[in-house]
Amino acid sequence: xxxxxxxxxxxxxxxxxxxxxxxxxxxxxxxxxxxxxxxxxxxxxxxxxxxxxxxxxxxxxxxxxxxxxxxxxxxxxxxxxxxxxxxxxxxxxxxxxxxxxxxx
Numbered sequence: 001x002x003x004x005x006x007x008x009x010x011x012x013x014x015x016x017x018x019x020x021x022x023x024x025x026x027x028x029x030x031x032x033x034x035x036x037x038x039x040x041x042x043x044x045x046x047x048x049x050x051x052x053x054x055x056x057x058x059x060x061x062x063x064x065x066x067x068x069x070x071x072x073x074x075x076x077x078x079x080x081x082x083x084x085x086x087x088x089x090x091x092x093x094x095x096x097x098x099x100x101x102x103x104x
Contacts, residue, residue: 016053017072022046023079024058030074032066043078044068 018024024046030038038044038060048057053072060066 016049018046018049018053018056018075018077020046020049021080022077024056024075025078026058026070026074027076028074030058030068030070032060032063032068034063034066036063036066038062038066038068 025043044058044060046056047059055071058070
């Protein structure tokens with residue numbers, strides 16, 4: 001089984017509809033931990049799952065690195081992050097590559 005398939009089938013939190021690194025969109029205005037407002041329709045990335053999927057910590061690009069805890073009912077998944085494999089020459093490399101640095 002490939003790394004991409006096993007990652008896709010993995011469930012970090014039993015019962016959670018979303019998992020870490022999923023791309024999501026907020027369905028309401030939310031308040032960040034710093035007190036800034038993130039507008040409805042803004043995309044972010046799930047960075048933590050709370051209480052089996054009741055709520056999620058979501059990181060937003062604007063304002064820079066903003067974090068907010070958002071209830072599951074206020075999020076919609078727009079994508080799922082799957083590790084990619086790439087080839088260099090004839091060798092197939094899978095991420096993460098811990099043994100050596102490979103420039104892009």
